[in-house]
Amino acid sequence: MKQFISFITKEAKHIVRDKRTMLILFGMPIVLMLLFGFAITTDVRNVRTVVVTSSQDHLTRQAVDRLAASEYFVITSTVATPREAELLIRRQKADMAVVFSPDFASRREGIQFIVDGADPNMAQQWTNYATGVIANADAALVNSKMLYNPQMRSAYNFVPAIMGMLLMLVCAMMTSISIVREKEKGTMEVLLVSPVKPLMIIVAKAVPYLVLAFAILTTILLMGRYVLGVPLQGSIVWIYLVSTIYILLALSLGLLISNIATSQLMALLLSAMVLLMPIVMLSGMLFPIESMPPVLQWISAIVPPRYYIQAMRKLMIMGVGIGEVVREVAILSGMTILLLAVSLLKFKTRLE
Amino acid sequence: MNAIEVNHVSKSYGTLKALDDVSFTVGKGEVFGLIGPDGAGKTSMYRILCTLLKPGQGRALVDGFDTVNQMAQIRSRVGYMPGKFSLYQDLTVQENLEFFATLFATTVEQGYDSIKAIYSQIERFKDRKAGALSGGMKQKLALCCALVHQPSVLFLDEPTTGVDPVSRKEFWDMLQALKEREITIMASTPYLDEVRRCERVAFLDQGKIRGIGTPDEILTRFADIFNPPAIEHAATSETHDENVIEVEHLVKAFGKFHAVDDISFTVKRGEIFGFLGANGAGKTTAMHMLTGLNQPTSGTGRVAGYDIRTEHEQIKKHIGYMSQRFSLYEDLTVAENIRLFGGIYDMSDADISRKTDELLDRLQFTDHKNDLVGSLPLGWKQKLAFSVSIFHDPSIVFLDEPTGGVDPATRRQFWELIYDAAARGITVFVTTHYMDEAEYCDRISIMVDGKISAMGTPAELKEKFRQPDMDHVFTYLARQATRSSD
Numbered sequence: 001m002k003q004f005i006s007f008i009t010k011e012a013k014h015i016v017r018d019k020r021t022m023l024i025l026f027g028m029p030i031v032l033m034l035l036f037g038f039a040i041t042t043d044v045r046n047v048r049t050v051v052v053t054s055s056q057d058h059l060t061r062q063a064v065d066r067l068a069a070s071e072y073f074v075i076t077s078t079v080a081t082p083r084e085a086e087l088l089i090r091r092q093k094a095d096m097a098v099v100f101s102p103d104f105a106s107r108r109e110g111i112q113f114i115v116d117g118a119d120p121n122m123a124q125q126w127t128n129y130a131t132g133v134i135a136n137a138d139a140a141l142v143n144s145k146m147l148y149n150p151q152m153r154s155a156y157n158f159v160p161a162i163m164g165m166l167l168m169l170v171c172a173m174m175t176s177i178s179i180v181r182e183k184e185k186g187t188m189e190v191l192l193v194s195p196v197k198p199l200m201i202i203v204a205k206a207v208p209y210l211v212l213a214f215a216i217l218t219t220i221l222l223m224g225r226y227v228l229g230v231p232l233q234g235s236i237v238w239i240y241l242v243s244t245i246y247i248l249l250a251l252s253l254g255l256l257i258s259n260i261a262t263s264q265l266m267a268l269l270l271s272a273m274v275l276l277m278p279i280v281m282l283s284g285m286l287f288p289i290e291s292m293p294p295v296l297q298w299i300s301a302i303v304p305p306r307y308y309i310q311a312m313r314k315l316m317i318m319g320v321g322i323g324e325v326v327r328e329v330a331i332l333s334g335m336t337i338l339l340l341a342v343s344l345l346k347f348k349t350r351l352e
Numbered sequence: 353m354n355a356i357e358v359n360h361v362s363k364s365y366g367t368l369k370a371l372d373d374v375s376f377t378v379g380k381g382e383v384f385g386l387i388g389p390d391g392a393g394k395t396s397m398y399r400i401l402c403t404l405l406k407p408g409q410g411r412a413l414v415d416g417f418d419t420v421n422q423m424a425q426i427r428s429r430v431g432y433m434p435g436k437f438s439l440y441q442d443l444t445v446q447e448n449l450e451f452f453a454t455l456f457a458t459t460v461e462q463g464y465d466s467i468k469a470i471y472s473q474i475e476r477f478k479d480r481k482a483g484a485l486s487g488g489m490k491q492k493l494a495l496c497c498a499l500v501h502q503p504s505v506l507f508l509d510e511p512t513t514g515v516d517p518v519s520r521k522e523f524w525d526m527l528q529a530l531k532e533r534e535i536t537i538m539a540s541t542p543y544l545d546e547v548r549r550c551e552r553v554a555f556l557d558q559g560k561i562r563g564i565g566t567p568d569e570i571l572t573r574f575a576d577i578f579n580p581p582a583i584e585h586a587a588t589s590e591t592h593d594e595n596v597i598e599v600e601h602l603v604k605a606f607g608k609f610h611a612v613d614d615i616s617f618t619v620k621r622g623e624i625f626g627f628l629g630a631n632g633a634g635k636t637t638a639m640h641m642l643t644g645l646n647q648p649t650s651g652t653g654r655v656a657g658y659d660i661r662t663e664h665e666q667i668k669k670h671i672g673y674m675s676q677r678f679s680l681y682e683d684l685t686v687a688e689n690i691r692l693f694g695g696i697y698d699m700s701d702a703d704i705s706r707k708t709d710e711l712l713d714r715l716q717f718t719d720h721k722n723d724l725v726g727s728l729p730l731g732w733k734q735k736l737a738f739s740v741s742i743f744h745d746p747s748i749v750f751l752d753e754p755t756g757g758v759d760p761a762t763r764r765q766f767w768e769l770i771y772d773a774a775a776r777g778i779t780v781f782v783t784t785h786y787m788d789e790a791e792y793c794d795r796i797s798i799m800v801d802g803k804i805s806a807m808g809t810p811a812e813l814k815e816k817f818r819q820p821d822m823d824h825v826f827t828y829l830a831r832q833a834t835r836s837s838d
Binding site for chain 1: 399402403404405406423424427428430432434435436437438439440441442443447450451452454455456457497498
């Protein structure tokens with residue numbers, strides 16, 4: 001036990017004395033949260049809109065007022081022909097145009113949207129929003145209601161995603177690098193030629209990073225709650241418990257990487273490139289899994305953050321009970337046990 | 353009972369046979385040397401004995417325990433110092449020691465008596481980070497860490513490479529003291545004076561034991577390898593009067609610490625100038641200023657006719673540089689490396705290909721032109737690195753411990769190349785920890801505490817300080833250092 005504690009102390013000292021890495025480890029979550037929360041946002045806001053109409057009847061007036069009153073659209077000008085509106089969009093003076101047919105008032109239909117489709121996702125969203133706003137103009141043809149995220153804030157979506165990405169990166173990358181560093185420096189040889197059990201070396205390596213991961217998790221949750229205003233609907237206890245399983249999974253993955261990698265650079269590349277790409281692309285963090293081609297959907301089925309992010313969205317945003325995330329938790333636990341078993345079996349007590 | 357028994361041990365990595373039917377025994381309390389050139393299989397032998405590798409064939413016993421089946425018993429009773437300093441650089445001296453003590457389920461207090469003699473020398477630095485210690489100090493600390501659990505067998509894999517002569521002597525005095533406590537020691541070293549301090553040595557070459565015996569027996573039997581005849585060096589009869597290096601009152605200060613403290617000297621064209629000093633005496637800093645990598649705090653200097661303060665770009669074009677650490681790109685072939693360095697110095701393609709052929713011919717490397725540098729033996733790499741560093745015919749070449757870790761015969765061949773270069777008018781500025789190499793130089797300066805404390809030909813220095821050889825001259829001067837050796 002004393003050996004174990006002294007091992008952990010040693011490891012903690014390595015971490016604490018490496019000021020730059022510490023700064024990155026804690027700076028990264030904060031910067032990412034601020035970036036995703038404020039700068040990179042897919043929220044629809046202040047879309048520059050041109051209104052194309054030739055008549056000034058009551059109904060058209062009303063629809064335009066609705067658009068202008070919503071926080072999503074800003075009416076920048078009113079022109080007479082669609083041609084002029086297109087020109088405005090082309091010159092980057094406007095993002096979309098709403099064209100009312102001259103007989104809109106009598107037919108109660110005949111609206112066309114001309115949208116800058118350079119960013120198809122955003123264009124799609126603008127159209128949806130505009131339809132919603134205008135459809136409500138004459139009191140409820142369709143009345144849609146957003147559950148859990150009434151203002152459709154993207155932060156609700158990103159906070160769980162950032163947690164999934166960062167915890168995986170920090171745990172897998174840092175454990176693998178710290179083990180490989182000992183191999184490179186030759187200290188691993190001395191550790192192996194000591195009576196200490198290799199399993200203990202590994203567990204002791206993981207403990208400080210487990211603590212670190214919790215610190216990062218807490219930072220993200222606090223920032224999410226108090227800076228970005230993302231609610232924590234579900235039970236904190238369950239959020240932490242599910243996160244613990246996920247962190248253990250990431251640590252085992254790091255251990256597995258350290259078995260393969262022979263240099264710190266290789267460990268870094270393996271964990272950063274090999275892990276980061278699938279996490280960002282295939283975990284459903286940025287792009288919905290349902291709209292991927294089937295092959296990618298199958299691949300995403302083995303990307304662990306996918307389940308963690310899903311579970312966190314349910315627990316944090318929807319505020320459902322643990323009963324609703326049993327499937328995700330079961331898959332994550334299974335993956336953890338599998339990875340841990342493989343990496344412990346593969347850990348070498350000798351040099352080859 | 354013997355402390356170590358090795359019976360017909362072989363070990364291969366793929367097709368490479370690292371150890372080939374090796375057998376020897378080491379008695380309890382013996383100081384046994386395992387010597388041989390780089391790549392002879394020494395490290396593989398240590399790793400097998402420390403249970404880090406399984407032998408391919410054969411069996412090895414340490415303290416009566418089998419290295420394959422009784423791993424746990426062996427691991428609790430051996431101390432091991434791998435070639436690199438196996439310390440945690442970001443932990444302090446004391447933290448390192450405490451960590452290694454708990455690792456072996458003991459405490460520094462319990463083991464203190466066994467390391468007192470050694471630890472007392474570094475105890476005053478106990479709050480300093482291990483990474484900030486000098487080579488000699490690190491080595492003492494590593495030894496303390498390997499000894500704190502009072503092992504019965506100690507394995508030392510080239511523990512003194514890159515350490516200055518004085519620290520090396522102290523280190524072996526410590527090993528001698530351990531013998532009184534019946535600790536069996538198996539050590540390897542490229543230094544002959546250290547070989548002589550073993551009771552018996554085994555000469556390992558290309559994975560085979562060539563001979564086992566007392567140091568004198570082995571060194572005489574393999575005299576052509578360990579004690580090659582001294583090189584004939586035609587004393588440069590035509591003395592060039594032209595100075596290629598002129599340095600006056602050069603100082604480099606880091607805060608209050610004067611790493612180089614007011615040195616002045618000149619080096620003439622075609623001269624081989626040995627620049628000696630203990631670890632931390634200021635050699636590397638001085639060399640960095642001369643090569644334009646670092647600005648002096650005060651003082652003036654000219655190298656190859658250019659001012660070291662203002663014309664360092666010019667200096668870089670007119671000098672060659674070879675260090676122990678960076679020599680060549682291991683993943684490029686011999687020819688590609690030469691081509692690259694020729695290109696860096698802006699030589700024409702025709703020149704490069706003509707001189708490449710000449711160079712390969714001179715080194716008898718033509719067959720290996722397209723081999724990856726990484727696959728060459730260390731001695732060859734060093735020769736190649738030197739040849740590449742003078743490929744562009746610089747007026748001076750700076751060599752920073754160029755021959756670390758190779759056997760005397762290979763070093764001798766290396767020095768033939770140096771003489772060859774000097775004969776062509778290239779000035780050679782060399783640092784080394786091998787005192788036999790110091791004897792090969794035309795003139796020597798010895799730095800102590802940032803100052804040059806002696807300068808002259810080897811013969812002059814020996815006479816002045818009334819010492820039999822350069823080794824004694826160096827030890828005599830370096831012992832006067834007052835600055836802590838790091």
